[in-house]
Amino acid sequence: MRRILLLVALLILAAGAGALWWVYHPIALPAATVDLSIEPGRTPRGVAEDVAATGASVDPFLLYWWFRVSGQDRLIRAGSYEMEAGITPHRLLAKLVRGDEAMRFVTLVEGWNWRQVRAALAKAEQLRPDIAQLDDAALMAQLGRPGVAPEGRFFPDTYTYSKGSSDLAVLKRALRAMDKHLDAAWSQRAADTPLKSADQALVLASIVEKETGRAEDRAQIAGVFVNRLKAGMPLQTDPSVIYGLGAAFDGNLRKRDLLADTPWNTYTRAGLPPTPIAMPGRAALLAAVLPDATKALYFVSRGDGSSQFSSSLDEHNRAVNQYQRRAKP
Incomplete structure (x- = not known):
């Protein structure tokens, strides 16, 4: 009887060791990574079958058994997963329980x-x-x-x-x-802003985003446009004109383009265009509602990403000659 009991104990230990080995032994996969999709409402048995259906070399019954014995079978989450080379039944279950999706x-x-x-x-x-x-x-x-x-x-x-x-x-x-x-940006708007709504702030921010070559100029560029809105001046921003041209724009903005009237042509129409012209980031949103206090009404690119700001047309024309036409000031 003692020998029989000893044999049974040895068999139990061997089975336990074998099961432990299996749980921590890598699953053979048909590729370095294998996609596994688990639909909502899928049963643990169905999940085990889905794993085997990917071509993974694993017995779905044993995998389902492992799910049940672990006590976590009902914690498996639906989702899209990746099984990578070296994954074991133990790591697979942990991934499915965590919802560690691909x-x-x-x-x-x-x-x-x-x-x-x-x-x-x-x-x-x-x-x-x-x-x-x-x-x-x-x-x-x-x-x-x-x-x-x-x-x-x-x-x-x-x-x-x-x-x-x-x-x-x-x-x-x-x-x-x-x-x-x-x-969040609109709630911080300056008390004297000429903008009437958050939507208008979004439109202006999109223009500021497109006009800004250097981040440090963003708030001052916004200040120029705000000054123009307050003074009733047209915004005269090229990116808005280009947006209005759409597919007709060939990369070269000409005088005839500035005269071609569209809802987004800020040379022919006063005020803000009817929609944004691009996606502004957080910094542009804040600049639109909290612009720099500046007297500038004009700016021109220096050619290095920065802008030259001017408070009068004469000053602006000299800047254009210097930086755009490459003439001596």
């Missing part, structure tokens, strides 16, 4: 226009292109902003997402982020 990212850059945003989302890796078949009006309706133009409404930042996520979900996050930053 993440990707897409970056929306400050100063980009809506066309560039669409292009970036279309190229983003493993991002489901749900907006591809939607025009701008339908898209904004889906986002809960019917009748609102998409230009400038999404905050420039880097957004992470799990593989297979919808590009519409990324845009929802970017829209909420812009709302948050715009509201």
Whole structure:
């Protein structure tokens, strides 16, 4: 009897050791990384079957058994995962319980226009292109902003997402982020601002974003435009004119372009254009509502990214001769 009991004990120990070895032994995969998608509501048994269906060399019954014995089978989360070479049943379960999904990212850059945003989302890796078949009006309706133009409404930042996520979900996050930053900036606006609404601040910020070559000039550039708005002067900003030209712009802004009237031509029309012309970042939003106190009404690029500011037309013309026409002052 003692021998039988000893044999049983040895068998139990061997089985336990074998199970322990299996739990910590790497799963053979068909590739260096393997995608695993777990749908919401999937049972632990179904998850084990999904793992085996990827081509991973693992017995789904044993894997399900491990899920149950661990006591964490009901904690497995739905999502998109990656199984990498060397992963063990133990590490796999920990990944699924943590919800450690395979993440990707897409970056929306400050100063980009809506066309560039669409292009970036279309190229983003493993991002489901749900907006591809939607025009701008339908898209904004889906986002809960019917009748609102998409230009400038999404905050420039880097957004992470799990593989297979919808590009519409990324845009929802970017829209909420812009709302948050715009509201925060508008709440800090100067008491004497000529801007009548947060939307106007967004439009001005987009112009400031496109006009700024050096970050240290941003608030002063905003001050020039605010001074012009207060004085009733046209803004005369080239990026807005270029935006209005759209695909017709060939990279060379000519006098005839400045005279070609569009809703965004700030040479032919007074005040702010009807929509933003790009995505402004947080610094541009703050500059639009808290511009530098300056007497300048003009600025011109020095050719090195910085700007020369002037308070009179004569002074501005001399600056243009010096920095743009390369004439002696």
